[in-house]
Amino acid sequence: MTGIDVDREQDAPVVTVTVVYHSVHGHTRVLAEHLAAGVRLVPGARVHLAEIRPEDVTAGRWHDAEVLALIGRSDAIVFGSPTLMGSVSAVFKAFMEAAFTPFTTQAWKDKLAGGFTMSASQSGDKLAVLEQLAVFAAQMGMQWIGVGDMPGNNWSGGSRDDVNRLGSWLGLMSQSHADLGPEQAGSRGDLITAERYGERIARLAQRWVNAVPYDTSRMTEHEARALSASLREAEDVPAAMAGA
Numbered sequence: 465m466t467g468i469d470v471d472r473e474q475d476a477p478v479v480t481v482t483v484v485y486h487s488v489h490g491h492t493r494v495l496a497e498h499l500a501a502g503v504r505l506v507p508g509a510r511v512h513l514a515e516i517r518p519e520d521v522t523a524g525r526w527h528d529a530e531v532l533a534l535i536g537r538s539d540a541i542v543f544g545s546p547t548l549m550g551s552v553s554a555v556f557k558a559f560m561e562a563a564f565t566p567f568t569t570q571a572w573k574d575k576l577a578g579g580f581t582m583s584a585s586q587s588g589d590k591l592a593v594l595e596q597l598a599v600f601a602a603q604m605g606m607q608w609i610g611v612g613d614m615p616g617n618n619w620s621g622g623s624r625d626d627v628n629r630l631g632s633w634l635g636l637m638s639q640s641h642a643d644l645g646p647e648q649a650g651s652r653g654d655l656i657t658a659e660r661y662g663e664r665i666a667r668l669a670q671r672w673v674n675a676v677p678y679d680t681s682r683m684t685e686h687e688a689r690a691l692s693a694s695l696r697e698a699e700d701v702p703a704a705m706a707g708a
């Protein structure tokens with residue numbers, strides 16, 4: 465992120481948020497769309513929806529050059545997957561593994577990140593998915609943003625329509641009844657929480673790009689090893705001792 469692009473009409477910093485998600489039956493897609501609607505509320509914020517498609521996975525390897533290029537141009541990336549067997553879906557995991565290439569050059573370092581998941585059970589082990597996504601973002605050197613809303617549906621007057629009704633802060637959780645189609649995905653509260661989360665990410669992205677411009681240090685693994693070796697050499701520490 466070098467320099468600040470300003471939307472003159474709206475007098476706001478331009479930021480690009482990409483929502484990268486997989487959905488088998490469409491419920492997670494609805495969540496992604498509401499998240500994007502929240503981003504659009506922010507003047508200057510641009511949003512893209514990038515669906516990870518099973519047809520782009522061949523022999524377990526995902527590839528879509530356009531999606532990777534889009535992510536490369538984005539200030540914030542929000543990752544989303546249904547919870548399947550307490551994990552991100554196999555298709556989304558293939559996307560995560562394809563990020564090994566940008567990992568090696570730290571290409572996504574210091575971009576903002578967030579995550580969301582949809583499942584049928586109230587808990588359904590959704591937290592495991594958000595943890596998986598947050599660890600992934602950390603490996604990519606990204607800055608994670610959680611949900612910033614107080615918990616709902618945690619008292620006698622609460623309901624499914626409450627904001628953050630599942631009380632999740634690491635990322636966005638939503639729940640859809642297993643017998644209902646995507647047109648009834650989540651609850652009203654979940655969809656409002658998704659919009660609020662999208663808006664939060666966009667506003668924080670604006671704050672992030674508006675900060676003092678800088679170029680963060682990036683190193684490939686090879687360069688990191690060379691740096692360690694030169695430091696050892698300068699201190700005259702034998703490699704065997706330094707690595708003990």
Ligand SMILES: Cc1cc2nc3c(=O)[nH]c(=O)nc-3n(C[C@H](O)[C@H](O)[C@H](O)COP(=O)(O)O)c2cc1C
Nearest residue numbers: 487488489490491492546548549550583584585588
């Ligand atoms: C193979 C499979 C595994 C699932 N595992 C879980 C699970 O671990 N926890 C849960 O609450 N729901 C689970 N579900 C339900 C889905 O998370 C739920 O139907 C979700 O809405 C699917 O989202 P999608 O329509 O975006 O694909 C599972 C469904 C399938 C088909």
